[in-house]
Amino acid sequence: MSEESILSDDLLRQLISVGEVDILVGLPTQNNAKTIGETAQIIRSGLLKYFPRARTAILDADAGSRDGTPGLVTAAAISDTGESEMPQSLRTMHCITTTLAGTEKKGTALQTMVAAADLLRARVCAVISPETTRITPEWIDRLVRPIYQDDFDLVTPTYRRHAYDGILITNLLYPVTRALFGRRVREPNPADFAFSGKFGAYLMDRESWWQELGESGAEFCFTAAAIAGDYRLQQSFLGTKDRAENRSADLVLAMRRTLSALFWSLDEYYDAWSNHNSESQPVPTEGAEYETTLEPVRVNRKRFYEMFRSGVADLEPVLATILTTPTLEELKRCINTAEASVPFSDELWARTIYEFAGSYHHAVISRDHIIQALVPLYRGRVYTYLEQINVASPQKVEQDIEAVCRTFERCKPTLAAMWARRQGGS
Amino acid sequence: MVPATDAHWYKDAVIYQVHVRAFQDSNGDGIGDFRGLAQRLDYLQRLGITTLWLMPFFPSPLRDDGYDISDYYSVHPNYGTLEDFKSFLTTAHQCGIRVIIEMVLNHTSDQHPWFQESRKSADNPFRNWYVWSDTDTRYQGVRIIFVDTELSNWARDPVSKSYYWHRFFSHQPDLNFDNPEVRDEVWNVMKFWLEMGVDGFRLDAVPYLVEREGTSCENLPETHQVIRELRAKLDQQFPGRMLLAEANQWPTDLGPYFGNGDEFHMAFHFPLMPRMFMALKLEDRKPITEILKQTPQIPDPCQWCLFLRNHDELTLEMVTDMERDYMYDEYARDRAMRLNVGIRRRLAPLLDNDRRKMELMNGLLMSLPGTPIIYYGDEIGMGDNVRLGDRNGVRTPMQWSGGWNAGFSSADPESLYSAIVLNPLYGYQAVNVEAQKRSAHSLLSWMRRLIEVRKSTQVFGRGTIEFLYPNNHRVLAYVRQLGRETVLVANNLSGSAQAVELDLARYKGSILIEMFGKNLFPRIGELPYLLTLAPYQFFWFRLRRL
Numbered sequence: 001m002s003e004e005s006i007l008s009d010d011l012l013r014q015l016i017s018v019g020e021v022d023i024l025v026g027l028p029t030q031n032n033a034k035t036i037g038e039t040a041q042i043i044r045s046g047l048l049k050y051f052p053r054a055r056t057a058i059l060d061a062d063a064g065s066r067d068g069t070p071g072l073v074t075a076a077a078i079s080d081t082g083e084s085e086m087p088q089s090l091r092t093m094h095c096i097t098t099t100l101a102g103t104e105k106k107g108t109a110l111q112t113m114v115a116a117a118d119l120l121r122a123r124v125c126a127v128i129s130p131e132t133t134r135i136t137p138e139w140i141d142r143l144v145r146p147i148y149q150d151d152f153d154l155v156t157p158t159y160r161r162h163a164y165d166g167i168l169i170t171n172l173l174y175p176v177t178r179a180l181f182g183r184r185v186r187e188p189n190p191a192d193f194a195f196s197g198k199f200g201a202y203l204m205d206r207e208s209w210w211q212e213l214g215e216s217g218a219e220f221c222f223t224a225a226a227i228a229g230d231y232r233l234q235q236s237f238l239g240t241k242d243r244a245e246n247r248s249a250d251l252v253l254a255m256r257r258t259l260s261a262l263f264w265s266l267d268e269y270y271d272a273w274s275n276h277n278s279e280s281q282p283v284p285t286e287g288a289e290y291e292t293t294l295e296p297v298r299v300n301r302k303r304f305y306e307m308f309r310s311g312v313a314d315l316e317p318v319l320a321t322i323l324t325t326p327t328l329e330e331l332k333r334c335i336n337t338a339e340a341s342v343p344f345s346d347e348l349w350a351r352t353i354y355e356f357a358g359s360y361h362h363a364v365i366s367r368d369h370i371i372q373a374l375v376p377l378y379r380g381r382v383y384t385y386l387e388q389i390n391v392a393s394p395q396k397v398e399q400d401i402e403a404v405c406r407t408f409e410r411c412k413p414t415l416a417a418m419w420a421r422r423q424g425g426s
Numbered sequence: 427m428v429p430a431t432d433a434h435w436y437k438d439a440v441i442y443q444v445h446v447r448a449f450q451d452s453n454g455d456g457i458g459d460f461r462g463l464a465q466r467l468d469y470l471q472r473l474g475i476t477t478l479w480l481m482p483f484f485p486s487p488l489r490d491d492g493y494d495i496s497d498y499y500s501v502h503p504n505y506g507t508l509e510d511f512k513s514f515l516t517t518a519h520q521c522g523i524r525v526i527i528e529m530v531l532n533h534t535s536d537q538h539p540w541f542q543e544s545r546k547s548a549d550n551p552f553r554n555w556y557v558w559s560d561t562d563t564r565y566q567g568v569r570i571i572f573v574d575t576e577l578s579n580w581a582r583d584p585v586s587k588s589y590y591w592h593r594f595f596s597h598q599p600d601l602n603f604d605n606p607e608v609r610d611e612v613w614n615v616m617k618f619w620l621e622m623g624v625d626g627f628r629l630d631a632v633p634y635l636v637e638r639e640g641t642s643c644e645n646l647p648e649t650h651q652v653i654r655e656l657r658a659k660l661d662q663q664f665p666g667r668m669l670l671a672e673a674n675q676w677p678t679d680l681g682p683y684f685g686n687g688d689e690f691h692m693a694f695h696f697p698l699m700p701r702m703f704m705a706l707k708l709e710d711r712k713p714i715t716e717i718l719k720q721t722p723q724i725p726d727p728c729q730w731c732l733f734l735r736n737h738d739e740l741t742l743e744m745v746t747d748m749e750r751d752y753m754y755d756e757y758a759r760d761r762a763m764r765l766n767v768g769i770r771r772r773l774a775p776l777l778d779n780d781r782r783k784m785e786l787m788n789g790l791l792m793s794l795p796g797t798p799i800i801y802y803g804d805e806i807g808m809g810d811n812v813r814l815g816d817r818n819g820v821r822t823p824m825q826w827s828g829g830w831n832a833g834f835s836s837a838d839p840e841s842l843y844s845a846i847v848l849n850p851l852y853g854y855q856a857v858n859v860e861a862q863k864r865s866a867h868s869l870l871s872w873m874r875r876l877i878e879v880r881k882s883t884q885v886f887g888r889g890t891i892e893f894l895y896p897n898n899h900r901v902l903a904y905v906r907q908l909g910r911e912t913v914l915v916a917n918n919l920s921g922s923a924q925a926v927e928l929d930l931a932r933y934k935g936s937i938l939i940e941m942f943g944k945n946l947f948p949r950i951g952e953l954p955y956l957l958t959l960a961p962y963q964f965f966w967f968r969l970r971r972l
């Protein structure tokens with residue numbers, strides 16, 4: 001393997017055998033043996049059912065699994081070499097696997113998929129989360145068809161989610177994306193999505209893009225790049241999303257990945273968001289735009305509150321370098337109020353995020369420290385949000401999310417001002 | 427002269443299918459005849475084919491292109507006389523060309539004297555020569571073959587005022603093979619032609635000979651018994667002659683037609699043919715390897731007959747619904763191209779007149795296990811005319827030259843049995859034998875060379891096959907082996923250049939010799955053997971340990 005190459009010689013050999021495809025499905029795996037076998041089989045069923053004539057392949061970009069994950073993916077292949085009973089299909093379906101080099105696996109996995117799709121001249125590349133347990137064959141149709149048939153460039157999912165699930169998205173990523181870039185993408189950091197060959201080729205040309213992304217949330221960057229580049233977006237409803245409790249839940253890691261991608265995108269696409277001043281626009285959506293469920297779930301809200309209060313107290317000197325004085329003072333007032341009435345308002349939350357984004361842009365301190373300092377504040381926001389929706393209906397939950405978004409849109413000048421003020425040499 | 431000694435001659439044969447009517451008119455009446463065919467034997471000899479398969483030439487009302495026979499003991503006057511046939515047969519044998527004739531046993535024309543007698547009354551001695559019924563409710567559920575024209579397998583006879591059974595057109599009543607008199611007479615017919623010197627029969631529609639209630643009336647044990655009787659008589663009285671089965675069935679149902687080597691010598695491999703076209707369009711070897719995996723082993727003296735196109739529609743009966751839809755969409759978008767359950771088009775138009783595809787498909791035809799059949803005109807890339815009715819669009823006159831009536835006939839064009847193909851792409855002025863004979867690079871010249879190479883070894887006709895399954899599914903690669911002779915075949919099914927690594931470890935140390943140019947390729951070593959193939963290219967390599 002040459003030093004610059006992102007594709008190993010072995011993968012290249014496999015790609016040569018696969019040849020041109022219409023649809024590539026990528027699986028960024030790492031020790032997913034529990035779920036991946038069934039997921040791969042369902043992907044195969046979806047491809048056979050909805051795209052029986054298309055040339056298809058499944059690519060497992062594996063980050064060094066030790067539980068036999070790659071073998072479970074390749075077992076879904078349809079070829080003429082096996083003796084087992086194969087489903088009725090016109091074509092061979094390759095399932096190929098590559099083990100990723102380096103440490104920044106997720107970004108590398110996505111880059112490998114984009115590169116493979118580009119080399120194979122795939123019209124569509126779908127990326128499916130290997131952790132999902134809810135996938136159905138219809139997912140493949142809903143993600144792929146808008147691109148395959150209607151020439152969209154990026155298809156992001158919408159899900160049926162529990163109100164407590166995906167709070168980082170509903171309270172941060174979605175409102176920020178919507179406010180700054182002007183498109184209402186419900187899942188801007190999608191685990192399951194699809195992109196066109198044209199859009200993939202555009203991304204492949206942006207070497208610096210991949211170098212910067214590393215391990216961070218490259219999925220968000222797909223969304224940001226598509227909006228900024230004026231590519232055609234569509235959302236497709238996929239059904240119920242796995243609960244977060246079923247997935248690896250390291251909040252600090254998740255925020256580091258997500259927010260570094262978000263803040264990086266604000267730098268990268270400054271022209272796009274700074275010039276966007278009109279009202280946000282909906283994205284064409286196939287199926288429901290969202291669905292919220294509210295079955296009872298035990299959540300230790302008090303712990304969120306305590307971590308918020310101790311975090312603000314402990315990190316006050318750091319927060320002072322990131323936030324404006326009024327914002328910090330307001331936060332301090334929050335931790336001094338009674339637990340049941342913490343008013344981490346939408347406006348305070350929006351201002352906080354924009355000020356963090358500005359500080360990240362100007363790198364007032366280590367950017368990693370900036371993101372880590374946001375973690376306890378996020379917990380405070382989650383506490384408030386959970387309090388708000390505790391006895392709410394799904395409609396009320398959605399109204400609350402809409403209110404947050406409106407607030408972020410209204411406060412957008414805060415971010416623009418921070419960008420400009422610091423640039424002005426303050 | 428035809429060599430008389432080899433009983434398994436049909437395994438090495440290269441068969442050319444022709445309709446007398448379509449090949450050459452010698453008397454200017456607009457219809458091809460035996461004298462004309464005899465005049466063109468030198469062409470066939472130079473082409474290199476070893477066997478001619480003649481479509482029905484018997485007296486007939488010609489409502490199904492001769493497959494509705496009204497007299498089994500004579501020649502249709504359109505095509506000449508019995509003496510003309512004998513003279514043709516002698517000349518063909520002198521040219522080293524064997525002759526197989528068509529024998530339609532399942533049914534006759536409704537104009538055949540046997541049927542005319544049979545319908546007269548229930549007491550007529552010929553009554554039991556056909557399958558009669560007072561109702562049309564027997565054998566319910568049996569499929570109708572000509573779905574575009576027939577609503578039932580029963581037809582009411584106004585003379586007899588009862589129903590007769592017909593698996594094909596209603597003017598083709600099925601003979602009753604439960605009647606020993608019928609079986610005896612059928613053998614008499616065959617004996618008549620065998621004594622004249624024909625080398626074999628292509629038996630039409632064999633799965634349908636016998637009917638039984640509660641069955642599909644296809645492939646019944648009683649049908650196999652009829653065939654075994656005929657075969658036993660053939661072997662006993664005319665050793666070295668051959669029976670070829672037309673049984674459009676799935677591989678598992680085809681196997682029994684070879685019996686224990688005591689039924690047919692050869693049978694058409696119907697399911698393979700559409701899958702060759704499918705594999706080409708899909709650029710994927712899977713359809714071919716899959717169907718050949720499902721193909722049963724056959725007794726050693728037996729052989730598959732392979733073909734790309736013939737006088738019928740490209741039948742899609744032996745494919746799945748999904749595959750059929752795909753074939754229609756890819757090969758017959760114009761609905762006029764569709765007929766019954768198939769596609770009425772010739773080879774060249776099916777392959778977009780792409781020379782590379784035609785070469786590849788003929789290369790497959792000649793190198794897969796079996797005896798190849800070339801349909802007349804396909805060796806020069808003749809086109810079709812789907813606007814002619816039924817399957818007549820693929821039965822137009824042979825295009826010999828750019829002259830009057832394509833050199834086929836001196837008759838007025840209006841008198842020809844069929845219009846000649848005239849369009850700019852496939853018309854006789856663009857596609858004809860004379861022009862292609864003058865070019866060393868024409869399709870005709872290439873076909874001659876292909877046949878020559880095919881005949882240079884018996885490995886293709888008699889050897890084993892082992893598929894190699896390289897990771898690149900666009901490449902179909904296999905090894906043919908017979909005794910010490912080994913041939914490697916690699917086919918690129920795609921329209922783009924392909925690299926492929928072949929696992930030839932078993933042949934380590936062998937040198938590859940490309941069979942057309944006789945050039946040497948590198949010796950097989952430790953590593954997988956890397957080949958690059960141009961779009962639709964194929965290689966035949968002889969492996970030699972030197």
